[in-house]
Amino acid sequence: MASRINKLFAKLNQENLDGLIASSSANISYLTKYTSRESYFLVSEKANIYFTDSRYTEEAKDNLRNLAEIKKTNGSVFKIIAHTCLDLGLRRIGFEERCLAYAEYKKIKEELKKKAALIPTYGLIEELRQIKEPEEISKIKKAVQITASALEFIGKFILPGKRELEIVAELERFIRYQGATDSAFEIIVASGTNSSFAHHIPTKRKIKNDEPVLIDIGADYFGYKSDLTRVLSSGKISSLEKKIYHIVLEAKDRAIRKIKPAVSIKEVDAASRRYITQKGFGEFFGHNLGHGVGLEVHEEPNISSKNSNVIRPGMVFTIEPAIYLPGKFGIRIEDMVLVTTEGIEVLSGAVVK
Numbered sequence: 001m002a003s004r005i006n007k008l009f010a011k012l013n014q015e016n017l018d019g020l021i022a023s024s025s026a027n028i029s030y031l032t033k034y035t036s037r038e039s040y041f042l043v044s045e046k047a048n049i050y051f052t053d054s055r056y057t058e059e060a061k062d063n064l065r066n067l068a069e070i071k072k073t074n075g076s077v078f079k080i081i082a083h084t085c086l087d088l089g090l091r092r093i094g095f096e097e098r099c100l101a102y103a104e105y106k107k108i109k110e111e112l113k114k115k116a117a118l119i120p121t122y123g124l125i126e127e128l129r130q131i132k133e134p135e136e137i138s139k140i141k142k143a144v145q146i147t148a149s150a151l152e153f154i155g156k157f158i159l160p161g162k163r164e165l166e167i168v169a170e171l172e173r174f175i176r177y178q179g180a181t182d183s184a185f186e187i188i189v190a191s192g193t194n195s196s197f198a199h200h201i202p203t204k205r206k207i208k209n210d211e212p213v214l215i216d217i218g219a220d221y222f223g224y225k226s227d228l229t230r231v232l233s234s235g236k237i238s239s240l241e242k243k244i245y246h247i248v249l250e251a252k253d254r255a256i257r258k259i260k261p262a263v264s265i266k267e268v269d270a271a272s273r274r275y276i277t278q279k280g281f282g283e284f285f286g287h288n289l290g291h292g293v294g295l296e297v298h299e300e301p302n303i304s305s306k307n308s309n310v311i312r313p314g315m316v317f318t319i320e321p322a323i324y325l326p327g328k329f330g331i332r333i334e335d336m337v338l339v340t341t342e343g344i345e346v347l348s349g350a351v352v353k
Helices: 002-014 025-032 057-063 077-087 102-112 124-129 134-157 164-177 192-196 239-258 265-278
Strands: 019-022 040-044 048-052 069-072 092-096 117-121 188-191 212-217 219-221 228-233 290-292 299-303 316-319 322-325 329-332 335-339 344-346
Touching (some): 002 019, 002 025, 002 124, 019 077, 040 077, 048 077, 057 069, 092 124, 102 117, 134 164, 134 212, 134 335, 188 192, 192 212, 192 322, 212 329, 228 329, 239 265, 239 322, 239 329, 265 299
Parallel strands (some): 019 092, 048 069
Antiparallel strands (some): 019 040, 040 048, 188 212, 335 344
């Protein structure tokens, strides 16, 4: 825990900041290794202060002993945060511009009374979170294992007459019994033409004979997430569905074979997207190729054609090419990979070097 905060101190020094007000639950959880709920975390070399209300103070004291002082927020939390900053003598205080609401920013700024400046920051903690530690990888792997088991389990329920929402219920029940603390996101079950919607909201629609059923599911294992997508069938597969499936599968495999340390992220996206375009379906693949997964199901790095950053060991992200044919069906196949010093590990499959 202390090492994570020490790494953040180095970033604050680079930005000429005396401290940082963290308001993202995921970022606070990362820094403290404690599941943050309705809290704020002031990080500075003078003191680390965890602000929360009476519902969580005793629990926080037990979990953050020797790491942070706990301040119970009776009344305005923003007034308490501002006065704490002033009491510590902080003059340039960073805040997470994506996470702190404007109304909250205004309240803190007002209480500082021009004695200190609030400085917007972007991605200071998220940058640290991109490289997963062994403890994090272990939890992610467990989340993936639960999710893969759920996809194997659900096959027997993909039957004509079953409703999408029934399939969701079976999946949610299964992952809980397998040890998941929650689902990582709202599970997607999209049957027939609904599968052409990338993020379909499950309905009471009944599965029909001989149609694809796209399932996108993730498990939350003590804060760490997984995200896998498979397309199953309620019977026979049409020749067009088979053709599209194999194009998407090959596009995924081409991207995975491209992944290794020091390779540009946009090159990985291109390896997959170029193949789908060559096959004549480029216009039907509109979203990014993938995204980082960890404390959040969508986090850095963003796997897209616009990301020129290079891949580094310790990154965990998805590869999820797709083709969506409006009014017909959609095929998306999604795996998660862990980048190692030697190559990558496909977390739901084999090791690739």
